[in-house]
Amino acid sequence: xxxxxxNAVLKAAKPTEGSDEYWNDIPxxxxxxxRRPAPASPRNRPRWFPRLAWSFAATAxxxxxxxxxxxRRGGTTSKDDLQSTKLIRETLAMFPxxxxxxVQDEHGLNLVLSENEDVxxxxxxxxxxxxxxxxxxxxxxxxxxxxxxxxxxxVLADARGGIILTGxxxxxxxxxxxxxxxxxxxxxxxLGSVAM
Amino acid sequence: xxxxDEENARVSQSQNGDHAxxxxxxxxxxxxxxxxxxxxxxxxxDAKDLTQETFVRAFRQMDTYRGDSxxxxxxxxxxxxxxxxxxxxxxxxxxxxxxxxxxxLDGTAFAEPSVDKLTLRVQAALDRLPAKQRAAIIxxxxxxxSLGDAARVMNCTTATAGWRVFSARAKLKQWxxxxxxxxx
Numbered sequence: 001x002x003x004x005x006x007n008a009v010l011k012a013a014k015p016t017e018g019s020d021e022y023w024n025d026i027p028x029x030x031x032x033x034x035r036r037p038a039p040a041s042p043r044n045r046p047r048w049f050p051r052l053a054w055s056f057a058a059t060a061x062x063x064x065x066x067x068x069x070x071x072r073r074g075g076t077t078s079k080d081d082l083q084s085t086k087l088i089r090e091t092l093a094m095f096p097x098x099x100x101x102x103v104q105d106e107h108g109l110n111l112v113l114s115e116n117e118d119v120x121x122x123x124x125x126x127x128x129x130x131x132x133x134x135x136x137x138x139x140x141x142x143x144x145x146x147x148x149x150x151x152x153x154x155v156l157a158d159a160r161g162g163i164i165l166t167g168x169x170x171x172x173x174x175x176x177x178x179x180x181x182x183x184x185x186x187x188x189x190x191l192g193s194v195a196m
Numbered sequence: 197x198x199x200x201d202e203e204n205a206r207v208s209q210s211q212n213g214d215h216a217x218x219x220x221x222x223x224x225x226x227x228x229x230x231x232x233x234x235x236x237x238x239x240x241x242d243a244k245d246l247t248q249e250t251f252v253r254a255f256r257q258m259d260t261y262r263g264d265s266x267x268x269x270x271x272x273x274x275x276x277x278x279x280x281x282x283x284x285x286x287x288x289x290x291x292x293x294x295x296x297x298x299x300x301l302d303g304t305a306f307a308e309p310s311v312d313k314l315t316l317r318v319q320a321a322l323d324r325l326p327a328k329q330r331a332a333i334i335x336x337x338x339x340x341x342s343l344g345d346a347a348r349v350m351n352c353t354t355a356t357a358g359w360r361v362f363s364a365r366a367k368l369k370q371w372x373x374x375x376x377x378x379x380x
Contacts, residue, residue, distance in 0.1 A: 001369045001372070001373050001374070003365070006365060006368060006369055006372065007337055009314070009318065009372050010318055010333070010337050010338070010368070010372075011337065011338070012314055012315075012318070013314055013315040013317075013318035013319060014312075014315055015230070015231045015234045015235065015243075015315075016234065016240055018230075022244075023223075023226060023227070025244075026222065026226050026230070026244065026247055026248055026251070027219045027222040027223055027226070027251075029248050030219075030222055030248050030251040030252055030255075031215055031218075031219060033248070033252050034215065034218075034252060034255055035215075116281055118280070118281060118282075120326075142326065143326040143327070143328060143329075145352075145356075152352075152353070152356070154356055154359065154360075156326075156359075156363060164363075166355070166356065166359045167355075168353050168355055168356075171359070
C-alpha cells in the first residue's frame with residue numbers, strides 16, 4: 001500500500017453526519033455557555049493566576065519527591081537513581097497519569113508533570129543523553145518530549161521494544177545507531193513492567 | 197476554506213463581543229471542527245463536547261487572534277489542544293477501546309447501523325495511534341495542511357510533525373492493508 005492508497009482509504013471513511021437539529025444544537029449550546037456567568041473564567045481573574053498556582057503546586061510536589069528520595073539515600077543522589085524501580089514505582093503512584101518524565105541532570109532529580117491526568121499508562125523508558133560536556137538521564141514514556149542536548153527530543157517506542165528518539169537535528173534508534181551523525185551519545189532501554 | 201472579507205468582518209465583530217457574528221462563524225466552521233474532534237476521539241459524544249468547548253475557548257480568546265494565520269487554522273489549533281487535554285476522554289476511550297479492540301479492526305463486531313465497515317475500521321486504526329500522531333494524520337490528510345501548517349497547529353517543529361506523520365503512516369499501512377477474500 002503506497003501513500004496515495006493509504007490516503008484514499010483514510011478519506012473514504014466519512015465522519016458521522018448529524019441531523020439539522022444536531023448542527024443547530026452546537027451554536028445554541030456554545031452561545032448559552034457564553035451568556036452564562038463564568039465565575040472561574042480566565043476573564044474574571046488575573047491571567048497569571050493559574051500558572052502561578054500551578055507553579056507553586058508543581059514546585060512543592062517536586063521538592064517533596066526530591067526530599068523524600070534524598071532523605072532515604074542520606075542526602076545524596078547517585079547516577080543510578082533512575083534505574084531504581086522502587087523510585088519509579090513510587091513516583092508514578094504519587095502522580096498517576098501525570099508524570100511526563102523523571103529527570104536526573106547536574107541539578108539533581110526533577111519531575112516533569114502534566115497539569116492534567118492525561119499521560120497514558122505505558123512502559124517506562126530509560127534514556128541517557130550525553131552531549132560531550134554533560135549528561136542527563138530520564139525515565140519517560142513513548143510519545144513524550146524531553147529537553148536534552150539543547151533541543152526538544154521526542155521519545156517513541158513500539159510494541160517490540162524498539163525505541164526511537166527524534167530531535168530537531170537527529171533521529172536515533174536502538175536498532176540503528178547514530179542515524180544523522182549526531183554528536184550526542186545516547187543509550188535507551190525499556191524498563192519493562194517492573195515499574196508499572 | 198477560503199477566507200473572505202465577510203468572514204474577516206465577522207471575526208472583527210466577534211472580537212468586539214458580537215454573539216450573532218460569532219454564531220455565524222460557528223455555523224461556517226462547526227463541521228470541520230466536529231470532523232477533527234470526532235477523528236481525534238472516536239466518540240460522537242466527545243466530538244460534540246469538544247466542538248462546543250473549542251468555540252467557547254475561541255470566543256474567550258478572540259483578542260489573541262491577530263489574523264496572521266487562517267481563522268480555520270487557528271480554530272484547528274484550539275480543537276487539537278482541547279482534544280489532547282480532554283480529561284474525560286481517557287475514561288470514554290477505555291470503553292471505546294473495549295468496543296474497538298484489535299478484533300474489531302475488521303469492522304465486523306461493532307454494530308453501528310449508520311456507520312459503514314470501512315469507516316469503523318479506519319476510525320479504530322486512528323484510535324490506536326498515539327494522540328499526537330493521530331493529530332498529525334488528521335491535519336495533513338483530512339484537513340490537507342502542509343507539514344509546516346500542521347506543525348504550527350501542533351506547536352512543534354516541522355521535523356517533529358514529519359516524524360509523527362511518518363510513524364503514523366507506517367502503522368496505518370500495516371493495520372489497514374487489504375486482506376484476502378476469506379476475511380470479507
